[in-house]
Amino acid sequence: xxxxxxxxxxxxxxxxxxxxxxxxxxxxxxxxxxxxxxxxxxxxxxxxxxxxxxxxxxxxxxxxxxxxxxxxxxxxxxxxxxxxxxxxxxxxxxxxxxxxxxxxxxxxxxxxxxxxxxxxxxxxxxxxxxxxxxxxxxxxxxxxxxxxxxxxxxxxxxxxxxxxxxxxxxx
Amino acid sequence: xxxxxxxxxxxxxxxxxxxxxxxxxxxxxxxxxxxxxxxxxxxxxxxxxxxxxxxxxxxxxxxxxxxxxxxxxxxxxxxxxxxxxxxxxxxxxxxxxxxxxxxxxxxxxxxxxxxxxxxxxxxxxxxxxxxxxxxxxxxxxxxxxxxxxxxxxxxxxxxxxxxxxxxxxxxxxxxxxxxxxxxxxxxxxxxxxxxxxxxxxxxxxxxxxxxxxxxxxxxxxxxxxxxxxxxxxxxxxxxxxxxxxxxxxxxxxxxxxxxxxxxxxxxxxxxxxxxxxxxxxxxxxxxxxxxxxxxxxxxxxxxxxxxxxxxxxxxxxxx
Numbered sequence: 276x277x278x279x280x281x282x283x284x285x286x287x288x289x290x291x292x293x294x295x296x297x298x299x300x301x302x303x304x305x306x307x308x309x310x311x312x313x314x315x316x317x318x319x320x321x322x323x324x325x326x327x328x329x330x331x332x333x334x335x336x337x338x339x340x341x342x343x344x345x346x347x348x349x350x351x352x353x354x355x356x357x358x359x360x361x362x363x364x365x366x367x368x369x370x371x372x373x374x375x376x377x378x379x380x381x382x383x384x385x386x387x388x389x390x391x392x393x394x395x396x397x398x399x400x401x402x403x404x405x406x407x408x409x410x411x412x413x414x415x416x417x418x419x420x421x422x423x424x425x426x427x428x429x430x431x432x433x434x435x436x437x438x439x440x441x442x443x444x445x446x
Numbered sequence: 447x448x449x450x451x452x453x454x455x456x457x458x459x460x461x462x463x464x465x466x467x468x469x470x471x472x473x474x475x476x477x478x479x480x481x482x483x484x485x486x487x488x489x490x491x492x493x494x495x496x497x498x499x500x501x502x503x504x505x506x507x508x509x510x511x512x513x514x515x516x517x518x519x520x521x522x523x524x525x526x527x528x529x530x531x532x533x534x535x536x537x538x539x540x541x542x543x544x545x546x547x548x549x550x551x552x553x554x555x556x557x558x559x560x561x562x563x564x565x566x567x568x569x570x571x572x573x574x575x576x577x578x579x580x581x582x583x584x585x586x587x588x589x590x591x592x593x594x595x596x597x598x599x600x601x602x603x604x605x606x607x608x609x610x611x612x613x614x615x616x617x618x619x620x621x622x623x624x625x626x627x628x629x630x631x632x633x634x635x636x637x638x639x640x641x642x643x644x645x646x647x648x649x650x651x652x653x654x655x656x657x658x659x660x661x662x663x664x665x666x667x668x669x670x671x672x673x674x675x676x677x678x679x680x681x682x683x684x685x686x687x688x689x690x691x692x693x694x695x696x697x698x699x700x701x702x703x704x705x706x707x708x709x710x711x712x713x714x715x716x717x718x719x720x721x722x723x724x725x726x727x728x729x730x731x732x733x734x735x736x737x738x739x740x741x742x743x744x745x746x747x748x749x750x751x752x753x754x755x756x757x758x759x760x761x762x763x764x765x
Contacts, residue, residue: 306575310521313568333557337601341564342594345571349590352575352583 285325292318303365305351309344316340328409379430383423390420457538457548464537468682473499475682475723482727511671514577521576526669526676529569533683536562540690541617543700543707555616556608559691560601563646566684567593570648570655573677574665585664588734589655592645595741596652600642602749606635606756607695616691620699627698634752636696638745643688645741647681650726654734689718 292315299311316339323332354360413421473488477495480487489495513522539558541550552558567590574586608614610631611622619628629636645652656664666677693699693714700707702714732740 306518306521310572329554330557333554333561336561337557337564341561341567342597345564345567345590345594348568348571348575349587349594352571352587352590 281325285322288318288321288325291315292322301368303368304356304361305354305364306348306356309348309351313340313344316344379423379427383420383427386420386423390417453548456546460537460542460546460548461534464534464683464686465679467686468679469499469503471682471685471719472502472678474719475726478720478723479727482724506672506675509671511673514579514668516578517668518576518578521572522668523673525569525573525576526666526673526680527569528572529566529680530676530683532562532566532569533680533687536684536687537690539616540687540694541620541699542690542711546708547617550617551615554614556604556614556619556695559616559687560597560604563600563684564593564597566646566680567597569680570665573669574655577665577668579668581662581667582665585655585657585661585667588657589648589665592648592652592654592737592741595738596642596645596745599638599741599746599749600646602746602753603635603637603639603642604695606632606752609753609756609760616694616699620694620701623698623701627696627701629696632696632752632756634748635756636692638749638752639695640688640692641745643692644722644725645737647684647688647722649681649685649722651729651731652737653731654737657731685719685722686715689715689722692718 295311295315295318299308299315302308302311316335320332320335320340323329323335473495476498477487477489480489487495488498491497491501513519536559538548539550539552539555541547549555570589570593571586574582574584574589577583577586607619607628610628611619613619613622622628648655654664656666658664661667666674669677690711693711697714700711702710705713
């Protein structure tokens with residue numbers, strides 16, 4: 276497997292994304308979490324670009340990093356976050372909480388390693404790829420990964436529902 | 447190897463040129479404002495005040511670089527860096543002449559520019575938040591609302607040009623204007639774009655994030671020395687960037703009779719920079735709610751209508 280400069284950029288950006296995402300979900304200060312997530316999105320944009328999808332890369336920057344995350348930041352800025360809030364937030368993250376996410380993450384990671392073992396990563400993908408080809412791949416050969424990602428989205432949905440439930444007395 | 451070296455020299459030259467031009471503009475703006483407002487402006491240091499920039503730079507470099515103890519130290523330092531970096535990166539896709547430009551034929555050039563302007567919002571918001579003071583926070587919140595709103599129709603306004611050209615590449619857009627500048631068919635795309643550009647650079651009359659008579663200095667109230675200098679240079683660099691993109695999209699880039707392309711480009715962006723400064727001398731600042739309703743109720747429908755009519759004309763084969 277010969278590694279070109281494009282591959283180096285791909286692996287660099289991909290690991291940057293993964294590290295910043297890991298940092299983002301472990302911060303107790305929401306502003307730091309958001310900013311790390313923005314960095315992760317920028318890394319993803321570079322990944323898209325090296326995979327031959329420049330338009331998706333540009334949209335990732337303009338829509339996700341440049342508009343949606345700005346709105347999140349706008350809301351978080353208005354919450355008055357002092358040291359007590361950060362400390363309370365930190366006290367909620369206990370070690371027992373990590374078990375299920377780590378299991379789910381390990382499943383996704385296993386899938387990723389499986390894909391990597393089958394093929395050579397970005398390999399031949401230095402040309403522009405049509406959306407149709409991407410869609411075909413997603414719903415045929417890579418269906419397992421799509422289903423795993425949708426499980427994660429479901430978990431997020433349930434979490435949002437749990438946080439948004441009407442508060443009982445004394446809560 | 448030689449090719450890479452030439453590219454590097456070219457990129458360094460362009461970025462250095464932009465930064466120096468931005469620094470020079472701080473002087474030019476004050477002299478022009480003085481002229482238009484019937485007063486003198488800085489005219490003491492050197493011939494007609496031309497050494498004022500040097501004096502200002504010496505002053506700003508030797509001022510105490512102070513980070514307030516109540517500020518968030520990491521983000522407080524990162525904010526001015528984000529502003530300057532994103533603005534300067536925007537120049538990477540600007541075609542200056544047929545041969546000069548860093549990557550003028552990038553296939554997503556226009557989107558790259560839009561992405562960089564939308565990222566520069568972070569610098570302003572984070573400066574406001576990390577300063578941890580009320581004036582700065584108010585300035586940062588105004589900046590967030592203003593820049594996100596005006597970005598929406600900035601993107602919609604340029605789509606007309608993209609439809610006529612069939613490409614996001616800025617050099618292709620300039621090539622498509624050999625016979626007619628896009629200001630003629632896209633006049634109602636040009637108006638929202640220029641207005642959104644002024645708002646993105648948060649220049650008067652849209653400088654509510656700073657609003658010096660209500661908010662101190664707005665989002666950069668707590669900044670001093672070179673960190674303030676970076677916001678300052680970043681603002682002037684973004685004036686140059688918006689002027690360049692306006693010229694490239696609507697005024698034919700380097701095209702023009704008799705004179706060499708580089709000179710035409712310089713003359714055209716000079717005109718727009720002058721226009722930016724004249725706006726500051728001429729117009730009062732609107733109220734905040736006026737600014738928002740102007741953007742959402744007038745400029746957004748105008749750019750959508752422009753888009754619809756351009757599309758209809760192109761489908762009917764006239765445009």
